[in-house]
Amino acid sequence: MKRQVYFISDGTAITAETLGKSLLTQFEQIDFEFITLPYVNSTEQITNIIELITHNQRKQGTLPILIVTIVDTKLRQQLKQCDAFIVDIFSAFLTPLEMELNAPSVSATGAQRNIDHHQYADRIDAVHFAIDNDDGAITREYDQADIILVGVSRCGKTPTSLYLALQFGIKAANYPLTEEDFGSFQLPAVLKPYKNKLYGLTINPLRLQSIRQARQANSRYASMPQCQREVREVEAVFRKERVPFMDTSNASIEEISTRIMDAAGLRR
């Protein structure tokens, strides 16, 4: 039987999900079922949620876990009537922070918070930059790039470029290294002027093979010898040209992105 976990928030619930999942991945032996309830802003909604949880709990038999990010104190109090194990994030940290900062916290709900249009525009611009400069499509904007990712096809360049843009507003281009670039064991001429912006991604050939196989089954592109050869040659180029690189085989997009930023000294 899965243990039910509810992420309950007055906003997007992304904070509750991010924190909750990072806490619960510490319990690998337990199977969780996640239910997300965003935009909870009224006593009526809380009443309905308590009813839903109580109903589900009768079937489950175990105490549900609630990961809660609701700013309004009254709504949080109301939710405590629920028979559940509650991780109440704002209760735990807001009051101590208010004392330390010697300031009251704003009781605005997530939904009413103003967004920073300037920072928002940076992220949007970075997303369009990543798309325009995906897969070596164009190279004339490389002087504006914060970083240029290089590696074989399907090693994770595109999702990493987009994550860097969306999460951090970083302008990341990416350029695929293909067979034409190997053999000579050097970087394509178009990349040479930007050597200090390059960051290499590599991948375990077995993992690469399984990714390519899912896309183009039984092609030469997805064959084991081809994957092995490409990875071997691209790593030789990275080493010879002193391009810093990392292995993406067992890393999440988040981890690849933050490791690159850390290594390249890019500010978030």
Add this chain to the structure above:
Amino acid sequence: MKRQVYFISDGTAITAETLGKSLLTQFEQIDFEFITLPYVNSTEQITNIIELITHNQRKQGTLPILIVTIVDTKLRQQLKQCDAFIVDIFSAFLTPLEMELNAPSVSATGAQRNIDHHQYADRIDAVHFAIDNDDGAITREYDQADIILVGVSRCGKTPTSLYLALQFGIKAANYPLTEEDFGSFQLPAVLKPYKNKLYGLTINPLRLQSIRQARQANSRYASMPQCQREVREVEAVFRKERVPFMDTSNASIEEISTRIMDAAGLRR
């Protein structure tokens, strides 16, 4: 003088940043300076961090705030020697969770956690789907789409599609409504078979004008009458064709994405 905030983690620090920022936006009157320190896994690193923070604090005069997600108990203990206000997320919640779940938590560091290759592949596929199906580029894959975003140029379709893919593994296509689609006050023929997958985005004409102006200054495309006309006509189409829609003017990408999922009943 800005108040210094350090996000310190044994992994990417994304959880610490997400939670920390959502706590600190509750204090609008205070100016914070954010410093992120990811991949902190050794006593040597903690020693250096305490030195850095102590050094900075002498200049600042105020107590720094540490938002910490480190699993290893010994490293957390060591960090407590630092003269700072510490929000220790795992200390606050892991022990109570261990008791409730009647299970010990894994003391693996974030870096050593295994990633779920299956879920990872879904996200990557969704990212490639979003790029291939960006801006109406192709329409033949719409039967595979979870959702198709429609709206005028620069109302937020592309970043939202990509966020839905990266964060939630949702396959989102997007299709721009242009002048050719107006006047007739109906949906383009290519969208009609997928009416139940459509979700509209609209935007305040003033905000649209400022976004377009930044991209193509003083063009007809960025002129106020043009922005007003496009928004008015696209909203008329949404209403006539009963396409659900939302205003993106004051919403973050995260909020647009989660509202769409909520409205369209898409599971995370």
